[in-house]
Amino acid sequence: MPPLSVRQSGIREAATILAAARARALRAAGRDILSLTLGEPDFATPPHAIDAAHQAALRGDAKYPPVAGLPALKAAIREKFLRDSGLAYAPDEILVGHGARQVIFDALIATLDPGCEIIVPAPYWNAYPLIAQMAGATPVFVECRAADGFLPQPAAIAQAITARTRWLILNFPNNPTGAVCGAAHLARLAEILRAAPQVWIMSDDMYEHLIHDGTPHATMAAVATDLRPRILTVSGVSKTYAMTGWRVGFAGGPADLIAAMARIQGQSTGGVSPIAQAAAIAALNGPQDRVRTMRATYAARRDRVLAALNAIPGITCHRPDGAFYLYPGIAALIGRTSPAGRHIDSDAAFCEALLEEAGVATVHGAAFGLAPHFRISTACDDATLDLACQRIADFCARLGD
Numbered sequence: 001m002p003p004l005s006v007r008q009s010g011i012r013e014a015a016t017i018l019a020a021a022r023a024r025a026l027r028a029a030g031r032d033i034l035s036l037t038l039g040e041p042d043f044a045t046p047p048h049a050i051d052a053a054h055q056a057a058l059r060g061d062a063k064y065p066p067v068a069g070l071p072a073l074k075a076a077i078r079e080k081f082l083r084d085s086g087l088a089y090a091p092d093e094i095l096v097g098h099g100a101r102q103v104i105f106d107a108l109i110a111t112l113d114p115g116c117e118i119i120v121p122a123p124y125w126n127a128y129p130l131i132a133q134m135a136g137a138t139p140v141f142v143e144c145r146a147a148d149g150f151l152p153q154p155a156a157i158a159q160a161i162t163a164r165t166r167w168l169i170l171n172f173p174n175n176p177t178g179a180v181c182g183a184a185h186l187a188r189l190a191e192i193l194r195a196a197p198q199v200w201i202m203s204d205d206m207y208e209h210l211i212h213d214g215t216p217h218a219t220m221a222a223v224a225t226d227l228r229p230r231i232l233t234v235s236g237v238s239k240t241y242a243m244t245g246w247r248v249g250f251a252g253g254p255a256d257l258i259a260a261m262a263r264i265q266g267q268s269t270g271g272v273s274p275i276a277q278a279a280a281i282a283a284l285n286g287p288q289d290r291v292r293t294m295r296a297t298y299a300a301r302r303d304r305v306l307a308a309l310n311a312i313p314g315i316t317c318h319r320p321d322g323a324f325y326l327y328p329g330i331a332a333l334i335g336r337t338s339p340a341g342r343h344i345d346s347d348a349a350f351c352e353a354l355l356e357e358a359g360v361a362t363v364h365g366a367a368f369g370l371a372p373h374f375r376i377s378t379a380c381d382d383a384t385l386d387l388a389c390q391r392i393a394d395f396c397a398r399l400g401d
């Protein structure tokens, strides 16, 4: 076979995808497996979004789109940013991509050169370091401890910044911890960033509408308006409207950065299907009551899983304020032995034993850059969650010394 590029060689398949595939394979082989692996809402696309896509297809809106997004979708995104965060973006300050993932890819490829560094608070969604590495840049991880609410500490960020730093990534509510960062903490981070003009700031707000207990969503561009010329605010329809497969994400940011990102996108996908964009317009402009229902459902699931996990000796779970994940810590279980004799020397070993011996699929914390933890996604029904928690409790009760 002719050679493959060096660039692709460092890209591993995401642990979440691998764990979900493993659960599916075991199920197909007849095993009774409960999967709490995927970060994908278990709700349906809003009917008015489906209808809008249908109408767009019938109208023949199936030509090449403008690379950066349809004007009508940009207008809906502009309204969304104004409505949710008080942020005004002009049309040339908005980019529509194939999910937030592509928007993030565009941004990092458009700005990073070999030798650059990107600060990624850990734990993190694994795409940031992988894309940075594709660009030849070096991810610099800053540990965010459960004791600090999984929030990046300003002093630690300050220490990580060098002349080579090009990005600080902020993601709240966070995948995988569900942590939410308030305006006051963002303002403290902004203080540090004011002294580092070489650094772009990415606010990945994918889960912005999934915040519980009435906590308001805060985003850096609204908190530190003076830093707006170097802030990229990212969001999309995947999590808010349960539209992961439509592949529509977007960003607001300075026009020059958006133009560079569009140039990258122009040579990769050439823009998002107008039919999917029609669905996104309807989702953004249409009734928002389903979002409220989903949010309440996720909050109720969080409460039941949190209570069940924290009742298990050896597991400590920080209360997530948003998203649909829990990130329990298992430091007290490291060194124990599973019922079938597996040595639990890491969170990966714990998750492996939990899957094989208790039939519960989760994702180990090391895959998100902070161990020993594991991630539970609550994007499944109550019965599955209750049974999974029961199995985790039984499994932990049977661990040997």
Ligand code: PLP
Pocket: 039, 098, 099, 100, 101, 102, 125, 171, 174, 175, 204, 206, 235, 236, 237, 238, 244, 248, 249
């Ligand atoms: N950002 C975070 C933190 C995520 O968890 C995800 C998906 O899991 C994305 C971005 C990408 O979302 P999408 O590409 O579906 O818009």
